[in-house]
Amino acid sequence: MYSFEPNDEQKMLIDAVTRYAENDLRPSAREAEESGELPGNLIKKGWELGVLQASVPEEYGGFGEHSAVTGVLAAEAMAWGDLAGTLAVMAPSTYVMPILIGGTQEQKEKLIAPVIEAEWKPYVGAYIEPNYDFYPLEMRTKAVRKNGSYVINGEKTFVPFANAAPSLLVFADLEGTTQAFVVPADAEGLTVGEREKWLGVNALPTYSLKFDDLEVPAENRIGGDEGFDPAAIFASANTAIASMAIGVSQAALDYALPYAKEREVWGVPIAQKQSIAFMLAEMAIEIESNRLLVWEAAWKLDQGNDAAREAYLALNGTSDTAMMTTDRAVQILGGYGYIREYPVELWMRNGRGIAAFAGLAMV
Amino acid sequence: MISFEMPEKIQGARVLMETVAENMMRPVSRQLDENEHEIPWDYIEFMHTSQKAMGASGMTPGDEKQRKEKEGGEKKKRPRTGFQTLAFTVEMLSWGDVGMWLCTPGGLLGAAAVNATGTPEQKERFLTRFQGDKPVFDAMALTEPHAGSAMPAEVRTIAVRDGDEWVLNGEKIFVTAGHKALVDTDGFVVVWATIDPEAGRAGVRPFVVEAGTPGAKVTKLEEKLGIRASDTASIVLQDCRIPFENILGPAEVIEKKKKDEEGFKGAMATFDATRPLVAASALGIARATLELLKEMLEERGVTIRYGLPRSRMTNIEREVVDMETWLRSTWLLTLKSMWLADERKGNTIEASACKVKAGDVVVKITQKALDLLGPLGYSREHLLEKWFRDAKINDLYEGTGQINRLIVARRILDYSRHELN
Ligand SMILES: Cc1cc2nc3c(=O)[nH]c(=O)nc-3n(C[C@H](O)[C@H](O)[C@H](O)COP(=O)(O)OP(=O)(O)OC[C@H]3O[C@@H](n4cnc5c(N)ncnc54)[C@H](O)[C@@H]3O)c2cc1C
DSSP states (O other): OEEOOOOHHHHHHHHHHHHHIIIIIHHHHHHHHHHTOOOHHHHHHHHHTOTTGGGSOGGGTOSSOOOHHHHHHHHHHHHHHOHHHHHHHTTTHHHHHHHHHHOOHHHIIIIIHHHHSSSOOOOEEEOOOSOTTOOTTSOSSEEEEETTEEEEEEEEEEEETGGGOSEEEEEEEETTEEEEEEEETTOTTEEEEEEOOOSSOTTSOEEEEEEEEEEEEGGGBTTGGGOOOHHHHHHHHHHHHHHHHHHHHHHHHHHHHHHHHHOEETTEEGGGSHHHHHHHHHHHHHHHHHHHHHHHHHHHHHTTSOOHHHHHHHHHHHHHHHHHHHHHHHHHHGGGGGSTTSSHHHHHHHHHTHHHHTTSOOO | OOEEOOOHHHHHHHHHHHHHIIIIIHHHHHHHHHSTTOOOHHHHHHHHHHHHHHTOBTTBOOHHHHHHHHTTTOOOOSOOOHHHHHHHHHHHHHHHHHHHHTTOSSOSHHHHHHHHHOOHHHHHHHHGGGGSSSOOOEEEEOOBTTBSTTTTTTOOOEEEEETTEEEEEEEEEEEETHHIIIIISSOEEEEEEESOGGGGGGGEEEEEEETTOTTEEEEEEOOOSSOTTSOEEEEEEEEEEEEGGGBSSOSSOOOGGGTTSHHHHHHHHHHHHHHHHHHHHHHHHHHHHHHHHHHHHHHTTOOOOTTOOGGGSOHHHHHHHHHHHHHHHHHHHHHHHHHHHHTTOOOHHHHHHHHHHHHHHHHHHHHHHHHHHTHHHHOTTSSHHHHHHHHGGGGTSSSOHHHHHHHHHHHHHTOOTTTOO
């Protein structure tokens, strides 16, 4: 049966996340963007909502079962508040999810609990590479086998909190397939670069990484000798960011709409002009239709089916939606839209990054 | 619980319709396009017989009634899927040939109006004919020469009460299946007329005019850009007398204050059910186009590599991936609006929203497909150029793209039609 309604548990989680997004993330977003720093207790509070923990089974320290659908519902609601804050709270998902999806039993038991049962700590994945044509299934970072261990060489960018990470999950190409390796922060051959500066999401501290003949023991490869199928991780990453794109888009619509009803021109609200009203209608239409692409991709992931195509279409559609809706929000606010006192210019900057952010969260 | 699991029943219906589309529609598609006004009787007879067997009919979901009978009228908690099934059916038949789909007997817009606004007695009297021996057509006549989008506020066709009859006078145009409903079969047309020209929209009511009624005459068949298998008729009503009981809705004009509501509500209820079906129809054409485009590209050695970043794709790949994204997202929105209808939840926003996007998407996809294929797309050797012509109607009827944008905008802004028009 088709159904387009979250279940009661999901609704409760959405409510809790929405409150956090509205009361905590949103009010701190501007200051965090300008200063480049998220208040520590803000991330802590977001972590305590248990979005990631709810997607990890009890035996590995969580309190639920893996559900990408629940994940995207929560991620959208949180990203509505602030994208950078959401990416910070969810950063450990890029470490935990690949292990949960692709790890051996032993790895799951050993590696997940310390992340999930503790306070928020930046265990993060190093996924994105500094190339205009970065494609996660053909990484330029290379791993090669050498006497029972792996040697990694290459570069990463957009690694959140890399300077403070206790441990990293490094994605690299091994004999033509993307694989992941646990890399302790103090590993030899690992260099954390300067803090990076971006067009948007500047509240999220990210770093470049370099690996020079970095050697890890064979047991650090996720999935053991067999490794894992990277397609599921790739789909998960695309779906997660797609859901956040919808959160950002919804934020833009929810801000621009009441503004348009209030702002007057020649004695009538601008919302009564078709060119504004139609923009708003189209924003709503794009958001809802693309949201369903995300849900479908997540649902397919949960079924254990190949969700690559759906996840890809979801990212493609939501990336355009985020750009379109945030651009229009700026347009509807007119000159004020361009002023940093208002949030929409930040959302427009964040919106352009969606496709490039894939890999910064997983569901 | 969010789910995208296609129920078995829908799977079954889909397979069946696919067979019909492939075997009865595609082979005659071109011929009907080139011989406007030819009526596809083979298809009509076949659909009539098989729909009777299945208990479904046209634009009105059929599973409700049947189920009740089967289960001895007992209420059961199984979710309804009638509207969703219809959406899948309409999508598949339009994938076959949209003009022919509009020639499906057993309930188009007229039946939908009766279904949405009629009393039980009226439904019995007007809708049972679809289950008879012969195929029957229905139509809905709202548009007049001077106004389409402005309807029903500017209806000029007049209904005057004379004892136990109404006398109708006026002219209706662009009536889909009007000829089949009044001339070729024993059907009916739902005609929108005013019982009080002073009252504006409040005075407008739908009336059922049956085939054979003196004074109701088809005066013209339009020649069109596309959907040529579907007849588009002008109907002149000249002292056309119909029984008093053929009015749908109340016979009095309710106090002026409440005036917008009654008669108009009926039309709106109809559209909430039919707009998503037009969207589904549009998406059937879009899917047909996209499939053929990919097939033709593949024959020429071009396969689409999904998953790549945009910077690694060829232009053709980017275009195709975008088309697929629009198609899928719009389909899901259409499905959601029908799911809401099945759940008996308000779906006005979704119904107009999916209609807007489907109208845009089918036009864009057909236009782009032709552009990408150059002379191959432009050639009448393939159906692509026909689908390009068929596509555009979806941006026009059942409320133009602009009118449906207005409806969405008013709803999300909480504006009346006086505040936003
Ligand atoms: C093949 C075919 C089949 C049809 N079948 C039926 C049928 O079965 N029954 C029936 O009743 N009608 C039918 N129609 C009529 C159809 O619904 C109308 O053509 C349509 O509603 C538009 O009305 P119009 O042609 O009068 O255009 P107009 O209303 O004159 O509109 C002209 C243009 O102005 C735009 N416009 C109008 N008002 C506004 C506004 N307020 N704001 C912004 N833009 C606006 C429109 O979007 C359009 O682009 C059919 C038409 C065709 C072509």
